[in-house]
Amino acid sequence: MYKRILIANRGEIALRIIRACRELGVESVAIFSEADRGAHYLDLADEAYCVGPAKSSESYLKIDRIISAAEVGNVQAIHPGYGFLAENSHFNEICRSCQIDFIGPSPEAMTMLGDKNEARKLARKADVPVVPGSDGLIEEEEIALSVAREIGYPVLVKASAGGGGKGMRVALNDLSLQQAIQQARREAEAAFGDGSVYLEKYVEHPRHVEVQVVADQHGNVVHLWERDCSVQRRHQKLIEESPSPNIDQQTREAMCEAAVRMIKAADYTNVGTVEFIVDQEGNFYFIEVNARVQVEHPVTEMVTGVDIIKAQLRIAAGEELPFRQEDITPQGASIECRINAENPERNFQPCPGKIESMFIPGGLGVRFDSHTHAGYTVSPFYDSMVGKLIVHQPTRREAIQCMLRALGELQIQGIATTCSRHEEILRHAAFVESRIDTTFVERTWDQ
Ligand code: MV4
Secondary structure, three states: OOOEEEEOOOHHHHHHHHHHHHHHOOEEEEEEEHHHOOOHHHHHOOEEEEEEOOOHHHOOOOHHHHHHHHHHHOOOEEEOOOOOOOOOHHHHHHHHHOOOEEOOOOHHHHHHHHOHHHHHHHHHHOOOOEOOEOOOOOOOHHHHHHHHHHHOOOEEEEEEEEEOOEEEEEEOOHHHHHHHHHHHHHHHHHHHOOOOEEEEEOOOOOEEEEEEEEEOOOOOEEEEEEEEEEEEEOOEEEEEEEOOOOOOHHHHHHHHHHHHHHHHHOOOOEEEEEEEEEOOOOOEEEEEEEOOOOOOHHHHHHHHOOOHHHHHHHHHOOOOOOOOHHHOOOOOEEEEEEEEOEEHHHOOEEOOEEOOEEEOOOOOOEEEEOOOOOOOEEOOOOOOEEEEEEEEEOOHHHHHHHHHHHHHHOEEEOOOOOHHHHHHHHHOHHHHOOOOOOOHHHHHHOO
């Protein structure tokens, strides 16, 4: 195991990694921007270095400064967390050239999966179901038109460099397809410097189900079952749960096995998530691979008992997975609510500011992953998540009741939070009966 690593991130995930390091006997070196200077979670690391001003582009995204901190801190590896540089294969390569382990997949696997068209091609090769669509990139509009007529409208134009919903356009007919291609190209060129696009049948009212996979450097690949992340708004997840309700055991196993095939085909190591959409008939289709640990990893930890951050460190350090597929038996049901400093009554407008007082819920099966506390100031410079409230209970019904109880106890004064919306969702019949899809929140509250 490593003696010392650097955490190239901030907030709750930085603290989550600090905690895993402490338990493993690994020294942790944190970084912080001027905006985060003095934050109490930094005291829990062994050391902390300032890497620049508040703006992310001048600090948490500044590769040379982070590498300098790693050199000065004399670390053997860097954990990127999620967001910031976590899926930046250039940063990953620089770590390699500086002989610092990147705690994540190889730059080659990351680069390949970062190209959604390449990932889709690989999925087909690995016999992982993809949504019917174009056979690779769209070079000419004529070909797009013939593909669209064949698979039938509506179709979705997707940017190869996109992901997470960026660079996507729906087309309902031949006329709007030409526009959609041009708009998607322009948006992707501006955002990613790569205007290449491909076409898929537009799956209406899908559910978002993703499979957590762990893969060591000795060829062992194990899935940790799935999470349902259909409760989202404008591509921001609000609530995640495991297991996914409303999916039969046969489909669940087929999806998890497909995810393992995908990870093996990509020669992917460390932890990753294979994202699928599931249509109203229960068919699942590969969408993309997230080459990082995800915000919602705790629900998988709760039902499987596997510490995913520790697994990341062990895998990167070259250890073999201490479990096999047959050892992973999911227990009970887990739900996570992302508590954001946003006003749900005002279109989820961010509400940074000082937390005047705070009461944190507890009790059996309640977990609060947060770097915040009374007196903490939520900065306007970063995402507005103040914490994740996670519950684990024998059944989904009990998990919902437990979450409602815990949300009732959670008090955060001084800033607006998304807690009230979480309570409304958890009490909504469609959620309770799991009759929901990715359009549920926007359909129910935004119109
Ligand atoms: C789709 C789709 C429908 N049909 N692909 C959005 C984010 C990106 N990861 C993939 N996304 C989608 N791809 C086809 N062929 C619908 C979505 C989608 C979505 C997917 C998962 C979670 C939330 C979503 C919200 C809107 C659209």
